[in-house]
Amino acid sequence: MKKLFALLWFSIVMLTAVCGLIFYTDSRKSQQSSQNNAQAAIYTMAGTKPTLPLAPSAQVRTKPASDRGALGTDYKAMQGSGKSVSAPDSSRAPDAEPATEAESAKKYTFTEEMYPYRAMLSKEQQEVYDDVYAAAVERRSDCAVGAMISQDALNDVMTAVYNDHPELFYLDTQYSYEYSGSGRVLKVTLKYNATAADYENSLKKFNDAADAIIKGASALTTAEDKEKYVYNAIMDSVKYNASAPVNQSAYSALVNKESVCAGYSRAFQYIMQKLDIPCYLCTGYSKGGAHAWNIVKLGDAYYNADISWDDSLGESGGYTYRYYNVSDEKFSVDHTRKGLSVKLPKAAGE
Template sequence: MRTKRSHTKGIILFLMICFIVGYFGYRFIENREIKINNDEVLKVFQQDQHSHYFYSKLNEKDQDTYRRLYYAFVDFKTSIPLEEKKVEKVSKIFQNVLDDHPEIYYVNSEYQYIDGKQFMFIPKFDMKQDKVKTTNRAVAEKTKEVLKTASQQNDDVDKAKVLYDYIVETVEYKEHSELDQKMTSALLDQQSVCAGYARAYQYLLHQVNIPCAYITGDTIIETEDKPGYDGHAWNMLEVNGDYYYSDPTWGDADDEDMEHTCYGYFLMNSTDMLKIYQPDGAYEKTSSDDDLYFESVDSYMKSYDENIISHAIQLGLKNKTRIAEIKCANQAVYNRVKKNLESSYLGYRLLTKNGCWSDQSLYYCIDELRVIELYY
């Protein structure tokens, strides 16, 4: 009995010590003023040469908060003092940092803070620093071949396509997988949701020096498997001096036996993007209404021309997908192509002419984008 009472007293004493240390430690942090080396913060921030779209949208004071948060995350600081004291503003800038930096996958979206003499931001790390280094090496090893291939392309459109194809072809859409909001779920586990698809694509584009932003919002069209006004994530790319939008999640078409890469969602202009999505925050307008990808493969129909469809069919035979994709420049051309597919056996005629008609041949239309796909 004496031993038990002694043991109980020891536990109580230990708990009291923990409480006292914790309480006075908290009061110490709350009341002392911590100095920060702004030159060091700036130096660390400038070492990252990738694009920082949301950072560019902030005023000078908010950029200072952004840089301090970034510094804390990459240097694994247990806390960082901020000049900004409004929690709502800090939370928004915190999200800006995460959205600009897919490689900071190890920082939890939740944080703590102490609002005392200074506002102290206390990050929560999902991984220890050694584990992050190991994971980064695994990502580098996994992606080195596709990044090498992308880097060898002649222009940014082809680089972006190589990486778009890679994400679509290697990642399986699967909800509730571990860390499915992080790029590592797509690049390492190869199972993710839209957030993982978009962050992984953003990360790869940054590696080949193509500016890319992670955009969130809602889808505004409703299909059988895509409900309207559903939360979603996609990407904004800066290519050839203009802004375009890609959605590798929806590009990963999985329609029964017709799994394929859909390029209707690759390098959309802002006009087409806004027909499908409603961004939550900042985005840029595309200055041109032309289509970068479909024009590059001669599958962009500005006026009705069946030779363009035949060309797309031949491309599908050459790349062995047996899928032809065309995009129409305006609604009148699109309506004519669609009408002829429905009532004039256009698909049958052209597929027969190109020697690839079968009883399983069919077509699919994406009305919002004026894109038509032939499967044969």
């Protein structure tokens, strides 16, 4: 009898303990649910729940395959047309204001690390570079040339300005100039693309599009993560279209979302520059056509990156990095530098 009583007492104690445990667990779940509901209410009152940008490893590719082009080679180099004028070599264009233009040019400073093409030029060419840049920033058509440079030297100047400064999205690849009987350039006339017609509105669209990517990349820590974030963001938002308007400009990629190799590369260059990461436009030939890509500096090493080709190769649900951060040795299989780009730093990084 005593054994039966003891067994019954033990069973009651165990049953009580189990019931208590079940009650405690249900209470914790209810408490957690209440906290979650309260937190959701706070987010509802405050607006959308704030989120950090996705790290590059967490970004998901969403662009359909139909929006990716072939491995395009649609880069257009700066092209000038000259006219001989009867004027002594010491003269300037009659409508130019040399002192005013010189003062404008003095407002700008260009470091070799961020603007390598200027550093490739002679002292006289750099003077013209500064004057042309100042004229472009102010959207002036005519720019007097005070330094003694030839027509060939002018083409290098115009290429250097255009390659160093993707922010001049409204500058066209065509220009004209006047030269004296001896071949000395006297004046340059800049041409602007369609975005210059409504510059203020175009500038706002350009800045808004770029800032959205810059904001996301800026939340990341390393230069490598920032680079890949920008790379992915541009690949996801831009469609390769050889017929896209102003397709040599960063504007076509960032705002119009349709571009060619030059537009992709200049958009990537511009945002990387804004993140204080040296990034250069590199031009040459590939698969028999004129092509543009980038060289990026990470730490002390330089790397090649061809964003338009990686975009074209990417598959739905994932990114392709076949041409991302590779050395010249690997890149030279199907990419050849030409012109001033030959003087850019060698990319030895893997």
